[in-house]
Amino acid sequence: MPGVLVLEQSLNGLQFGLMLFLLAAGLTLVFGVMDMINLAHGSLYMVGAFLAAWLVALTGSFVVGVVGAVALTAVFGMALEAGLLRTLYARDHLSQVLATFALVLILNDGVKMIFGNDLPLSAPAALAGPVELLPGLQYPAYRLLILGVGLALALLLWLLVQKTRMGALVRAGASNRAMATAMGTDIPRLFTIVFGIGAGLCAVAGALLGPLLAVQVGMGENILILAFVVIVIGGIGSIRGALVGAILVGAIDTLGRTLLQHILREFLPPQWASAAGPAIASIAVYVFMAIVLAIKPQGLFPART
C-alpha cells in the first residue's frame, strides 16, 4: 500500500475515532461518576443532529445552527437529568437500562413526530470539495474541519478535567463517590453539569457527522454500541481512556476495512479474501475488545483502582 494511501486512511481512522470520542466522553463520565447506564445517550446524538439540521435551515448559517444545536441539546440533557434520570441513580443497573431504553423509543418517536423521519443537512458550500494536503493527497475539506474540532474539544476536555476545580471534583466522583460526597461536594449539581456537557458533546458529533452521514431517526443506536465498546476498552470513567479507546477503535475499524483486505489478498485465493475480508472487518473491533478485556478486565485506563 503506498504511503499516501496509508496517511489518508490514518486520517480517516483518526476522524472517526475523534467523533466516537465525543460520544464516549459523555458516556464514560455518566457511567463512571454517576454509576448510571444511559442507553439514551445515542438519542442525544440524534437530537443534536436534528436540532442542527433544523437550525441550519432556519438561520441559513452552518455555524449558528451547530452552536445553537449544541447549546439546546445541553439544556435538554440537563433537563432530562434533573427531571427524570436523577431518580434512577439509586436503582440497580437493570432498572436504569429499562428506563433509558424506554427513553430511546420515546425520543425516536418524539423526533419523528416533530421533524419527520429525516432532515436534509449539507456541509457549508465552502467546505464541499477536497483540499490538497500533500502532492497526491487530496482530503475532503469538511472532514478536516471535523478533525480540527475533534482535536480541539479533546484538548479542551482534558484541560477541563485535569486543570480546573470542577474537573477535580469530577475525577474525585469517578474514583470514589462516597468519599467525594463526604468531603462536601454538591453531587447533584455536579451530575447535572456533567450530564449537560455530555449531551453537548453528543450534539457536536451529531451535527458534524450529519452532512456526511444522514440525519435520521434511529441514527444514535448503532453508534452507541461502538461508544460502549470504546469506554469498555478505555476504562469506565476515564476521559483519557475514552480518547485512547476511541482512536484505537477508529483506527482498527478503518484499517480492518482497508489494510487487512490488502494483506488477505496477498496470502489467500481471491474468492476467500473477498469473503473473509469484509466479515473480519465487521468484527475486528469486537475481537479487539475481547482481547483487551481478557488482559485488562478494567480497561486500559481504569478510573477506579
Add this chain to the structure above:
Amino acid sequence: MPTRLSRHTAVAALVAGVAAVALPALAADKIKVGFVSTLSGPSSALGIDIRDGFLLAVKMNGGKLGGLPAEVLVSDDQFKPDVAKQLFEKNIKRDKVDFMTGVVFSNIMLAALPEALDSKTIYISPNAAPSSIAGKDCNPLFFAVSWPNDAYHEAAGQFANTRDLKSVYLVAPNYQAGKDSLAGFKRTFKGQVVGENYTKLGQLDYAAELAEIRAAKPQAVYIFLPGGMGINFIKQYVGAGLGRDTTLLLPGFSADQDVINPVGASMAGLFNTAHWSPDFTNAANQKFVAEFEKEYKRVPTLYASQGYDAAQLIAAAVRDTKGKLEDQAAVLKALKAAKFDSVRGPFKFNTNQYPIQNYYVRTVGSDGKGGLINKSFNEPILKNHGDAYVQSCAMK
C-alpha cells in the same frame, strides 16, 4: 348467552355450508393483499414509494383490483428479516390474504418468502428478484414484476463497453444482492476490474473505500448501494473530489428521484441504467406519472413504477379469472400471461416468471423548473433481455 351465541354460529355455519355446496365456483367478493415493506429507517423511501405506487393503482381503479374491492394490509418490516417473517405469517394465517407483495430488499424477502410459498400463497415481487429464485429455486407461486437483481448491472457493464471505459472499480454491500449485482456487471463488461470492495450492509461512511478508489486510479467507478447507502456514497464521492477524473456509473435506483433530491446539483450529468424512466412516452406511463405527481406532489421513482405495475399485474389476473381466486391454477396462468399495459412498455414473463424487457441508459438533467430529472436514451442498451439463470429453473 352462550347457547344463543352457539346457535347463531351453527346457523351461520349451516348457511355457509349450503352456499359452498350450491355454488362451488363462487367468485370472491373482495381481494385481500398483504403488503410488507420497509417503511421506516434510512431505506424507508424505497418501501414508501412502492406502497404509494401500489395504492395509487388501487385508487385509480376506484378502490378495486380487477373488478373486486381491494383491501391492502400495509405493514412495516423495519428493515429486519425476522420482523418481515412474522408479518408474512400474520398476513397469511390470520388475515388470510390472497396475495403477498411489497418487500424491497432481497435478504429480507428470502427470509420471509417461505412463509408464503409453504402455505401456497402467491408472492408478487415489486422489487427483490434474486438470482437464486430465477434459477434452481424458481417457484410457480413467485412472480418478479421488477427486474432480475443483475439486469441493471449487466446494462451498466454494456454501457461501459460502449463508452470505451477500460478500468472499473466496483463497490457493493456484502450480501447476496450485492454479489449478484457485481457479477452482473462483470458478465457484460469487457474491460479490467481493478478493484472490488464489499462493504457492510447499511454502512454510512465510505471514507476508507474512497481512499482505496483514489489509489486504484480507475477510469470509472460502478456502485451497487441502494437507499441511504448510495446517497451517502455519492455525497462523499463528490466531497472527496473523485468526480473530476473518474466517471461514476450508477444503477438506476442510485440516481433516482429519492437520491437526486438529497444529493443535489452534483448529480447532474451522471449516467445510470434502468428498465423505466419518468419520461417514457407510452400512454400507460404518461397517465401514471401525471396521476402520481398530482396525488403525492413528487416525481415517481423506479420503485413507485414497480409498485404500480405489481398492482396492475394482480388486477389483470383477477380480471382474467373473473374473480375466481380459489382456482389457483387459473390465477397463476393469468399472472404468467401478464396482460396489462406496463408503464415500462413491452413486458413479458420468462419461463422462470422473471421479466423479459428492455433496459435503457438514463442521464440526470434539468427538468426545466430548476430541478433535476432522469432522461432516457431512445435506444435500449439491452433489448428483450432476460436473465442468466433461467436454464437452471425446472419450470417450463
